[in-house]
Amino acid sequence: MAQRIAVILLSLICSSLAWGQLEIQVTRGIDNPTSIAIAPFAWDGWGTSPVDFAQIIDSDLARSGQFSPVSRRDMLSLPSSKEDIFYRDWRAIATRYLVIGRVSKGAQLRIDFALHDVERGIELFTGQVIGSESEARMVAHGVADAIYEKLTGIPGAFATRLIYVSVTRNPEGKDFYRLTVADADGRRPIVLLEGRDPILAPSWSPDGREVAYVSFESSRPAIYRQVLATGEREQLTNFQGLNNSPVWSPDGRSMALVLSKDGSPDIYLLDLDTKALTRLTRHYAIDTEPTWMPDGKSILFTSDRGGRPQIYRYELATGKVERVTFEGRYNARARVAEDGRNVALVHQRDGRFHIAVFDLVTERLTVLTETSLDESPSIAPNGSLVIYATKRGDRSVLGAVAVDGGVKFSLPARSGSVQEPAWSPMLSQQ
Amino acid sequence: MTSKNTLGKVAAALLMAALVSACSSNAAKEEAAAQAAAEQAAAEQAAAAEAAAAEQRAMEKEKAMVMAEKREEKRRLMDAASAAGSVFYFDYDSSSLSDDVRAAIDAHVSLMMADSGNVRLEGHTDERGTREYNLALGERRANAVRDYMVASGVPAYRIETISYGEENPVAYGSGESSWKKNRRVEIK
Numbered sequence: 001m002a003q004r005i006a007v008i009l010l011s012l013i014c015s016s017l018a019w020g021q022l023e024i025q026v027t028r029g030i031d032n033p034t035s036i037a038i039a040p041f042a043w044d045g046w047g048t049s050p051v052d053f054a055q056i057i058d059s060d061l062a063r064s065g066q067f068s069p070v071s072r073r074d075m076l077s078l079p080s081s082k083e084d085i086f087y088r089d090w091r092a093i094a095t096r097y098l099v100i101g102r103v104s105k106g107a108q109l110r111i112d113f114a115l116h117d118v119e120r121g122i123e124l125f126t127g128q129v130i131g132s133e134s135e136a137r138m139v140a141h142g143v144a145d146a147i148y149e150k151l152t153g154i155p156g157a158f159a160t161r162l163i164y165v166s167v168t169r170n171p172e173g174k175d176f177y178r179l180t181v182a183d184a185d186g187r188r189p190i191v192l193l194e195g196r197d198p199i200l201a202p203s204w205s206p207d208g209r210e211v212a213y214v215s216f217e218s219s220r221p222a223i224y225r226q227v228l229a230t231g232e233r234e235q236l237t238n239f240q241g242l243n244n245s246p247v248w249s250p251d252g253r254s255m256a257l258v259l260s261k262d263g264s265p266d267i268y269l270l271d272l273d274t275k276a277l278t279r280l281t282r283h284y285a286i287d288t289e290p291t292w293m294p295d296g297k298s299i300l301f302t303s304d305r306g307g308r309p310q311i312y313r314y315e316l317a318t319g320k321v322e323r324v325t326f327e328g329r330y331n332a333r334a335r336v337a338e339d340g341r342n343v344a345l346v347h348q349r350d351g352r353f354h355i356a357v358f359d360l361v362t363e364r365l366t367v368l369t370e371t372s373l374d375e376s377p378s379i380a381p382n383g384s385l386v387i388y389a390t391k392r393g394d395r396s397v398l399g400a401v402a403v404d405g406g407v408k409f410s411l412p413a414r415s416g417s418v419q420e421p422a423w424s425p426m427l428s429q430q
Numbered sequence: 431m432t433s434k435n436t437l438g439k440v441a442a443a444l445l446m447a448a449l450v451s452a453c454s455s456n457a458a459k460e461e462a463a464a465q466a467a468a469e470q471a472a473a474e475q476a477a478a479a480e481a482a483a484a485e486q487r488a489m490e491k492e493k494a495m496v497m498a499e500k501r502e503e504k505r506r507l508m509d510a511a512s513a514a515g516s517v518f519y520f521d522y523d524s525s526s527l528s529d530d531v532r533a534a535i536d537a538h539v540s541l542m543m544a545d546s547g548n549v550r551l552e553g554h555t556d557e558r559g560t561r562e563y564n565l566a567l568g569e570r571r572a573n574a575v576r577d578y579m580v581a582s583g584v585p586a587y588r589i590e591t592i593s594y595g596e597e598n599p600v601a602y603g604s605g606e607s608s609w610k611k612n613r614r615v616e617i618k
Contacts, residue, residue, distance in 0.1 A: 175598070198597040201562055220592060221565075242569055242593065245562050258562070265566045286566040302563055308523075309563055333560040346560050353558060373604060375560050391557075394602050420561065 022186025022411040029065035036097040037070035042080035045105030053140040060144035060158040065407025090118040157382040160184045161424040163202045168416035208427045212246035256290040289333045294340045302332040337383040344377035344386045355388045368401045378423045389419040507541040520613045525570040539582040552616045553593040556609035568593030
């Protein structure tokens with residue numbers, strides 16, 4: 001299977017790249033993770049390899065919690081071609097699968113790799129990933145995606161990005177906000193916007209090329225959209241009252257958002273071409289935190305029209321509103337997985353706020369986290385993980401948990417708080 | 431004929447002289463009278479001016495007293511508003527105004543009715559719950575204070591509201607002692 005990564009070029013808007021880098025710590029994996037060895041990839045090109053491709057793939061698979069990579073120190077041989085593989089070397093160190101690869105550099109980087117089943121002594125599959133050298137890490141993530149999909153049946157989401165808000169506090173207690181985009185492994189953070197005024201509710205366009213967010217930079221909240229590659233941005237709303245929660249429709253043509261210009265917060269639809277604004281909900285209660293169902297036909301949102309915040313569904317064709325969640329006193333900030341079935345949300349239980357998954361089909365709610373101030377869940381585009389923000393001491397940190405609760409890891413920043421993570425969609429692959 | 435003619439001339443001259451004399455005597459009298467009248471008018475004017483000035487002084491004095499009273503009253507209102515505090519606190523997930531908060535807002539309303547300044551109401555929440563819902567909750571709190579002020583007579587256009595949700599805590603740390611300080615509306 002040939003796979004080609006069309007990478008997104010991000011302009012380096014800010015030079016403080018080292019700042020706010022996330023470090024991933026797997027805190028819980030599955031009970032019997034599969035042993036896999038990624039032998040160092042051979043490099044056919046001038047100079048030295050720009051990155052350690054095998055190491056990046058190794059870290060990706062380890063982060064999934066489903067694999068236990070073999071340490072390079074334990075490897076008895078370091079093959080990079082089929083002829084050099086001696087399966088007994090790998091059986092001796094109880095390796096289940098082996099990945100070998102070769103990177104060649106022409107106009108672009110090309111990785112040819114192969115996955116071997118050590119137990120059965122056969123080559124399972126070979127693949128190729130191509131990308132520019134400046135996106136070498138993304139090319140490596142593309143290999144990890146292919147291996148993950150081959151072994152689990154689920155597409156990998158390693159070659160994706162995260163957007164999040166980082167906050168640092170100076171000694172006078174003044175906060176400094178940064179809107180940052182980074183690879184899904186927390187590396188290569190790039191600051192898109194920074195300043196003393198709050199930045200909130202970042203979200204992705206369905207093609208992964210743009211982000212939308214709320215900024216208070218004009219001393220009032222306003223919604224902006226910004227192109228990642230060029231930094232070009234546009235103010236979409238700046239109404240009296242709330243301007244909040246922008247979320248792109250799956251077809252990318254419109255945006256659901258929250259305005260309170262007509263009294264109380266309601267959900268509106270903004271046509272991005274005509275800029276026509278349509279009011280969807282009309283209630284004196286708080287209606288906020290819209291999120292699209294993947295088919296684009298309805299919107300889930302939070303409302304306290306029943307007295308406490310619960311999730312409701314708005315059907316665009318009919319304007320019909322129905323309540324979705326009933327368990328507990330507080331269910332809010334829903335995000336729907338690509339399968340249109342799993343809904344990650346914030347659920348209050350015994351006065352503590354946890355991340356939970358609500359199954360729209362069985363209507364079962366499963367609490368995934370044990371920490372008490374969890375918020376802002378965002379589901380990976382392959383539906384496997386939920387990334388969220390939680391408190392550790394005075395700081396907000398990111399955590400991730402498998403939708404089935406089996407795997408957990410945290411992504412603390414080196415300094416300051418990290419909040420409101422939003423996982424990108426699958427980035428354009430052909 | 432010549433003498434008769436001369437006589438006639440003399441007589442005419444005498445008559446003229448008499449007439450002139452009579453005239454000049456009248457003019458002097460009139461002049462004196464006019465002078466007296468002018469002096470009197472001047473005196474009256476001076477007296478009137480004096481009276482007006484006195485009245486002016488009295489008015490100014492009175493105005494100054496009124497101003498001083500107003501200043502005093504405003505100072506008193508400002509003291510009362512400042513004693514009431516510029517931060518109003520709320521219960522968890524609530525935008526209801528407690529009696530204490532109403533009394534505090536009353537002090538600010540009295541001050542606003544006495545001057546023409548505008549205010550900005552900033553709504554805040556504690557860190558619990560979701561950020562976007564908290565933005566709405568912060569706005570609901572700011573609006574509750576605004577609505578109470580408007581009901582008390584402050585024109586709505588003099589009040590601006592904004593919500594920061596949980597973004598600008600005054601007390602850090604997780605626990606009710608911090609949270610209760612953060613669930614607030616600040617008047618600025």
